[in-house]
Amino acid sequence: MSYFLTLHPSSLNLRFYLSVSCFTTLTNLFPTTSSQNQLNITKQTQKHLISLIKSCSKKTHFLQIHAHIILTSLIQDPTISLHLLSRISFSPFRETRYSRQIFDQIPNPNLSHFNTIIRAYSISNSPEQAFFLFKNMRQKCVPTSPLTCSFAIKSCIRFCSLIGGVQIHARILRDGVQACRVFDEISQRDTVAWNVLISCYIRNQRTRDALCLFDNMNSEENECKPDDVTCLLVLHACAQLGALEFGEKVHSFIEEHGYGDAKNVCNSLIAMYSRCGSLDKAYWVFKGIREKNVVSWSAMIHGFAINGHGREAIEAFEEMQRRSVLPDDQTFTGVLLACSHCGFVDEGMMFLDRMSKEFNILPNIHHYGCIVDLLGRAGLLDQAYQVIMSMEVKPDSTIWRTLLGACRIHGHVNLGERVVGQLIELKAQEAGDYVLLLNIYSSVGNWEKVKELRCFMKEKGIQTTPGCSTIELKGVVQDFVVDDVSHPRKDEIYEMLDEINKQLKIAGYVAEITSELHNLAAEEKGYALSYHSEKLAIAFGVLVTPPGTAIRVAKNLRICVDCHNFAKVLSGVYNREVIIRDRTRFHHFREGHCSCNDYW
DNA sequence: GTAGGGTTAG
Numbered sequence: 001m002s003y004f005l006t007l008h009p010s011s012l013n014l015r016f017y018l019s020v021s022c023f024t025t026l027t028n029l030f031p032t033t034s035s036q037n038q039l040n041i042t043k044q045t046q047k048h049l050i051s052l053i054k055s056c057s058k059k060t061h062f063l064q065i066h067a068h069i070i071l072t073s074l075i076q077d078p079t080i081s082l083h084l085l086s087r088i089s090f091s092p093f094r095e096t097r098y099s100r101q102i103f104d105q106i107p108n109p110n111l112s113h114f115n116t117i118i119r120a121y122s123i124s125n126s127p128e129q130a131f132f133l134f135k136n137m138r139q140k141c142v143p144t145s146p147l148t149c150s151f152a153i154k155s156c157i158r159f160c161s162l163i164g165g166v167q168i169h170a171r172i173l174r175d176g177v178q179a180c181r182v183f184d185e186i187s188q189r190d191t192v193a194w195n196v197l198i199s200c201y202i203r204n205q206r207t208r209d210a211l212c213l214f215d216n217m218n219s220e221e222n223e224c225k226p227d228d229v230t231c232l233l234v235l236h237a238c239a240q241l242g243a244l245e246f247g248e249k250v251h252s253f254i255e256e257h258g259y260g261d262a263k264n265v266c267n268s269l270i271a272m273y274s275r276c277g278s279l280d281k282a283y284w285v286f287k288g289i290r291e292k293n294v295v296s297w298s299a300m301i302h303g304f305a306i307n308g309h310g311r312e313a314i315e316a317f318e319e320m321q322r323r324s325v326l327p328d329d330q331t332f333t334g335v336l337l338a339c340s341h342c343g344f345v346d347e348g349m350m351f352l353d354r355m356s357k358e359f360n361i362l363p364n365i366h367h368y369g370c371i372v373d374l375l376g377r378a379g380l381l382d383q384a385y386q387v388i389m390s391m392e393v394k395p396d397s398t399i400w401r402t403l404l405g406a407c408r409i410h411g412h413v414n415l416g417e418r419v420v421g422q423l424i425e426l427k428a429q430e431a432g433d434y435v436l437l438l439n440i441y442s443s444v445g446n447w448e449k450v451k452e453l454r455c456f457m458k459e460k461g462i463q464t465t466p467g468c469s470t471i472e473l474k475g476v477v478q479d480f481v482v483d484d485v486s487h488p489r490k491d492e493i494y495e496m497l498d499e500i501n502k503q504l505k506i507a508g509y510v511a512e513i514t515s516e517l518h519n520l521a522a523e524e525k526g527y528a529l530s531y532h533s534e535k536l537a538i539a540f541g542v543l544v545t546p547p548g549t550a551i552r553v554a555k556n557l558r559i560c561v562d563c564h565n566f567a568k569v570l571s572g573v574y575n576r577e578v579i580i581r582d583r584t585r586f587h588h589f590r591e592g593h594c595s596c597n598d599y600w
Numbered sequence: 601g602t603a604g605g606g607t608t609a610g
Contacts, residue, residue, distance in 0.1 A: 167603065191604085192604055193603085193604090194604085195603085196603070196604055229604050230604085230605095233605070236606090262606090263606075265606075267606040267607060268607085296606090298608080301607090333609065336609080337608090364608090366609040367608095369610065373609070399610085584609095
């Protein structure tokens with residue numbers, strides 16, 4: 001029997017014991033299995049062996065057990081090998097090198113094996129090995145657990161590896177396990193470490209914290225400064241938040257540090273300015289790019305589209321072709337978006353047709369989303385439904401929700417109910433969907449159904465998202481919720497809102513009540529609407545900014561008809577440009593008018 | 601071989 005050949009070449013200790021002293025003892029101690037290659041183990045043998053391993057208190061004894069396990073190929077049994085590894089790693093006679101020998105003999109180490117050996121290394125004199133094994137797990141496609149990460153990070157801290165810690169940190173966040181505290185434990189943070197943290201914050205919708213980190217990086221005590229990648233990340237956060245002033249600050253930083261020539265930075269600036277409703281500045285940046293690529297054009301087209309400048313978006317699309325820049329799928333998303341936001345039904349359908357025929361780009365779910373929105377808002381609900389049913393991509397919850405939004409606009413009860421049914425079937429229904437259905441019922445005055453659905457929602461404990469509007473003042477984003485009383489200047493804000501309401505009534509503003517959910521008397525409804533979060537944010541804007549300054553508000557949900565009218569009349573009476581970005585689009589108001597097709 | 605990164609429906 002050539003059992004020596006089955007041994008790992010490095011396991012000299014074991015060779016020694018096997019060849020010199022223990023072999024006879026071992027075979028007497030344990031009945032060996034007949035074949036070394038076939039693992040044939042009963043539950044009882046396993047149990048017996050494990051209790052032996054556990055009770056083993058001397059190294060010599062342990063060595064004997066180990067030798068036997070190798071000899072009988074029982075090392076292939078994952079439970080036995082784990083106990084063996086665990087005992088040698090955390091016993092009074094522990095020795096990391098020996099742990100490693102055993103680990104290397106295990107044919108297919110699993111998560112528990114890795115956790116054990118990584119833990120052993122993390123408290124040993126060679127903690128860097130823990131990190132290498134952690135990386136090894138990825139290469140071998142062994143999934144990691146929070147425990148693994150915790151040991152691996154500890155080891156990185158012990159051998160002062162920033163790179164290691166950052167890599168594990170990124171992986172933890174990618175795997176959805178929160179461990180931002182790790183960052184604080186890194187002694188030497190470089191720009192990349194900061195950038196990773198910012199990126200993770202943005203991915204986890206903590207955009208405001210991302211902006212704070214930019215400021216922290218920029219502070220005097222901090223040695224490593226933001227670089228071009230930091231700027232890209234932070235611009236993205238500004239765009240999401242609608243934080244224009246902060247975005248401008250980042251823009252100045254970019255210019256000061258000479259990042260302004262980088263095309264990716266410029267493209268991000270275009271996106272940031274357009275998503276903050278500052279189309280002029282977006283266009284200014286766009287014009288400054290010498291060699292505009294497809295991303296620059298797409299970003300600009302998208303910017304025109306979301307700001308309600310559909311004609312310019314389409315012109316830009318034509319211009320880019322004259323300049324021989326080939327459009328891609330995202331360019332068409334922008335073009336179709338322009339059509340949807342401006343109600344260009346025929347053109348939208350034509351572009352959908354052209355993109356595959358002329359440009360060989362197959363429409364994706366985003367393109368169909370625009371088309372469904374376009375048809376739905378135009379009141380062509382059946383046609384929109386047909387598009388969903390006929391498209392080659394599987395409809396997702398978002399696309400059904402788009403159609404549901406259109407059902408609300410047009411008070412389409414039957415289709416609305418069917419769409420909610422589809423969402424429930426997809427198991428993707430959200431509180432907001434039921435709210436839209438409530439809106440549909442109340443807009444047609446079906447209070448019976450409203451009551452029924454409200455009861456259902458109460459029974460099921462469905463929590464609706466509270467409406468929240470934000471407005472930025474001197475680079476700080478401020479929140480307002482419905483009937484907000486938490487603001488330090490709440491008295492002034494409510495006073496201002498009352499004053500605004502008086503002025504607007506004189507100008508002919510009447511509270512629009514169909515969108516309100518409750519079956520209240522008209523007067524009460526008017527009252528219930530008066531403290532919507534966007535109105536509070538606007539009142540705050542009027543209060544704290546000098547006359548003539550544009551008021552920019554971002555809202556997490558859809559703006560209601562009444563607030564829309566309120567802002568429209570206000571833009572004329574107070575001579576203020578009002579820009580409200582809600583969940584689905586921008587609403588620009590100037591001199592008593594709305595730049596898009598009014599509410600829709 | 602060297603982390604983090606540009607435009608994307610509602």
